[in-house]
Amino acid sequence: MQDQTPKAIVEQLDRFIIGQHDAKRAVAVAIRNRWRRQQLDGEIAREVVPRNIIMAGPTGCGKTEIARRLARLTGAPFIKVEASKFTEVGYHGRDVESMVRDLLDQAIAMVRAEQAQAVNEKAEAAAMDRLVTLLLPGSDPEASKRRHATASVAAEGDSSAKGGFVATADSIESKQRLREKMREQLTAGALDDKEVEMNITRRPQTSVMFANMGLDQMDPSMADMFEKIIPEQNKRKRVRVEDARRILIEEETDKLLDEDKIVSEAIDRTQDAGIIFLDEIDKIATADGPGGKGSPDVSRQGVQRDLLPIVEGSAVSTRHGVVHTDHILFIAAGAFHYAKVSDLMPELQGRFPIRVELAPLTKDDFVRILTEPQGALTRQQEALLGVEGLRVVFEPGAIDAMAELAAAANERLENIGARRLMTIVETVFDEINFDAPDRVAAGETELRITDAFVREQVAPVVADADLSNFVL
Ligand SMILES: Nc1ncnc2c1ncn2[C@@H]1O[C@H](COP(=O)(O)OP(=O)(O)OP(=O)(O)O)[C@@H](O)[C@H]1O
């Protein structure tokens, strides 16, 4: 964390997102400030509140992408919530605190995965032991030691027992050798396709069940109660050795993990490092514009009011304990086409002191987006067709043409930002994606994508206004 200087964070973000320097800079500073706060002593550390951020910019210009990448590279618990969903039918009045619970769930999963990684070696060894016992019943050294102990107690005083003892020791040794052999074969994966019978315990997936029933909003202690009422299912089943091993590793991992420690670490991490990305914040601002007047302003205002305590800092009770939201970082984003940041409640505005504007993307940006990021669309296309045995080569003119067509389509139709590139690339590769296997079968190995080819593929769509609305 110490070497995650603002500059370093921006550089990391640069690998995935083109331009938008101001936004990158703002989030990098916010992250650094949280780290700084964590180095402070109790008293002042409590006073420092996060500098929440509002990102304003047209659709598809990288707002969500920046927040998502940021979370990934700082290892922070992160969730994305559409602020507007709380105004929708079926969601209206839905508990906005649920976002904090979701964030905690995320943190718990994260911490658990880390800890599972830490005990992985132990869990694998224990699982292997159990698997060997399943495959060689009666060979378990612990079990036979126990049996032997009782047998020798019963035989005490009986002189003939002595011979029996030697034989048992011998067989323990040979069983040990047998187990060793079995272990080797298992490790080599030689038995993966064999089957083994085992007990499988299935804990009911209550959280999923509750979410489907809308019960995830219920009182945490109620949820706990439900979970206790629904019994675990225990079934004897034949499974492939490969799967048995996975199941056993999971069971052994569960045994090794300290659930309480995971939860308390997760709560700490949620409170100190959690990031909540509030998307479509502009949709809960009350402004005039299409659907502004006479639209359900009451509910938008209501959502803002509901959000306020969470953003200001409050204690949210979850089924795992109380989470204080005072130091959670909120990054809000919106297009702010009709509404302005100033149309939000003053109290809420005050909690988002940092405002950054993201610029609409230009043709030049598109050229870079198509080629520079690690997972750039052109690279994806190269990789996918590479699987078929077709080497795709983009000529510079082709990239330029795609960027130009994307920019033009954004201008003429609707500006959907970098998302337009996806539709352009798909259109260009439409036929090739379909007949690539035939081309390879016919001996083709390389495919040069030229400026002319790009225009040829996209032209019919562009020529037909209705069609272009539909396809591009
Ligand atoms: N500046 C950029 N550099 C690289 N890729 C980008 C950039 N902007 C957008 N993209 C790509 O476009 C897609 C959409 O971007 P993103 O989800 O960040 O849009 P957004 O700004 O959140 O839009 P919305 O307001 O609709 O939510 C993503 O796949 C992202 O990778």
Ligand SMILES: [Mg+2]
């Ligand atoms: Mg978005």
